Amino acid sequence: MNQKDIKLFTPTTVVLLIVMAVGGLAAFYRLFFGLGASTHLNNAWPWGLWISFDVLGGVALAAGGFVIGGAVYILNWKKYEPIVRPAILNAFFGYALAATSITLDIGVPWRIWHPVIMWQVNSIMFIVAIHVVLYTTTLATESSPLILERLNMKKAVNFVEKIMPAIALFGVLLSLLHQSSLGAVFLIAPEKVSPLWYSSTLPYLFLVSAVLLALSMVSFETILSARVFRHKPPLDILRGLARGSLVVSGLYLLLKLKDLVTGPGVGLAFNGSLVSNMYLLEMIVGIILPFCLLLLKNVRTGVNGIFAVNMLVIIGTVLNRMNVGIVSMAEHNSRMGYDYFPSWMEFSVTMAMIAFAILGFKISVKYLNVLKLEH
């Protein structure tokens, strides 16, 4: 299958376009009428679906960019070269969407550029903001050969590829800081966040889980595009990623258990409340099951087994971000007398973001040399 065979107007594309249109209208409504009119956010719930799913989840899902970028451009692991472009492009989409969501989520969207000029170095939000800006720029640079190739600008491509290790190094540095600083954001609310998630190691947990998710997400995409474009999945790459997932999920499991035991104690996880059950679900789906399954050799060497584990890790880690962002504060905010269920506009904007990422990726694959398919 080559790029020309990719059909642009399929029923799926139409559905995605409709979703994007609805979400786009909702986003405009939010810009003109404000957060109060368009969302169900309130004083106790200043952060809802957009932050928990779009930003926390989106940024975590974009971690593949720095993990694979670092492996290929810095560690020179040539084996993973075929997947570096889709991984970085995917990260670019993830960050662009996270940046869009933050813009919509802050009270005065047209002041989104303020942190870049007006530094408030004591604020964790400043760290997050400046990282988003810098890393999105870095990802755009890392992805630029795609466009430059298309425009036949050979010199520019050569230049970018020459400085790629430096850019990749910068990207890895920013990602290490940014992934963890998203966790650090929640350290400012010790009395709101449930002790099941609140821990001084939260930044490290965010980082480790982002790496785990990166491996799974890249593997997932590789298998998925192999199925969609009907070519054989590169099994050695998938097996390498699965071995990496095994190591990282083991480390992540250890860190999570250490936090549980040294923090609130095991009892809190099993007290049967909704919040505790959400914690258990996240632990089982996102960490324990993938780790145990990866221990089995026939699971971590077969495409179907790897695909299943990838799904579990993606679901579990996104669930973790939803838990930290929303569920962890549910009991405190309920005691304050506040409730939160996203409005249809919040849902539609989030869905439009996902649709945009899928469609954008598809268009990129068709017109740019992302997957290095035959022309």
Added chain:
Amino acid sequence: MKGFIEDFGAEAGDALDRFARNGVSRRDFLKFCTGVALFLGLPGEMGARIAEAAAAAKRPPVLWLSAQECTGCTETLLRASHPTLEKLILELISLEYHETLLVGSGKQAEEWREKSMKENRGKYILVVDGSIPVKENGIYCKIGGKTALALLEEMGTQAAAVIAIGSCASWGGVPSADPNPTGATPVHEIFKSKGIKVPVVNIPGCPPNPYNFLSTVLYYLTFKKLPELDDQARPKFAYGRIIHDNCERRPHFDAGRFALQFGDDGHRKGYCLYKLGCKGPETHANCPIQLFNDVGSGAWPVGTGHPCFGCTEKGVGFTKPLHSPAVVKDLTPPSLFTEVYPGKEGVSPGVKSLATGVAGVAIGAAGAALISGLGKKGDDKEDKGE
């Protein structure tokens, strides 16, 4: 105790007669002295010794020097009222010189001061209110043609002890505020620079509580030594703790209930004034327990709804902006406070359905992934063949 009072009655009869003529009964007088003893943290029977000292036939001479001051310290002293303190203090001590209270004036007053200093050399207590200007040899404050600086040096060297009353004399006060045009300097710094070894007690405040001054004087008269002082020469019984420690609004601070603007809901309800710039957390004084003017509870700045501005504390009063938050000493409050919504269990319905929905999607997707991924075996072998 009983026997002592009888003896005491015989010895100090003259003084007590004198008090009685001024409307202070022997009983009132002993009660007052016992009260002073308790305020100083001394055992009750010390009251009798204080009474003995206070009623001694030869009253200790006190000279009062005023420099750059507003007479607030003198006024506050006249506000003490149990029992009618202005009478008592005039009888207790022999006030030899005080610009505001002098009967004589001009040359006569200055002559009396010099005579008294000569007679009581090394025995009198010197009280100073107001800061001493030192710029250009102290020309900014003169009394009888002499600068306050020269007078302090002259009177200070011959005194038994010096009590610097008020913030100006203790650490500089208002006159020392930036840019300090007169070079206003507190007493103890001048003593240090001139090498004068006479002990100095600081009673800061703008104005200070009269009882802090009175108790220090009585302690000195009784024990012939100064009360225990802190590193800034302030009596520990009065300045040993920060205002925040004994503030009546402290529970509001601990619970995170703050007035955010003058006249807002929290301000009307008497919430903590920390966020309005109350300097209680960094100011050493006994205002919340001693109060002012003997009119009962609430008679102090915070009690009336105004933040403490730190008048007793060097580097706080007249230095820091009135409404900027204080540096909280001894304990650092969390930037967010523990919740004040006890007793409600569980999760609101909206979040509950959101969480349940998310859980449902996660379980469904995970289940589907497991079944589709691990159930099939066909293409596995195909791939392994690669």
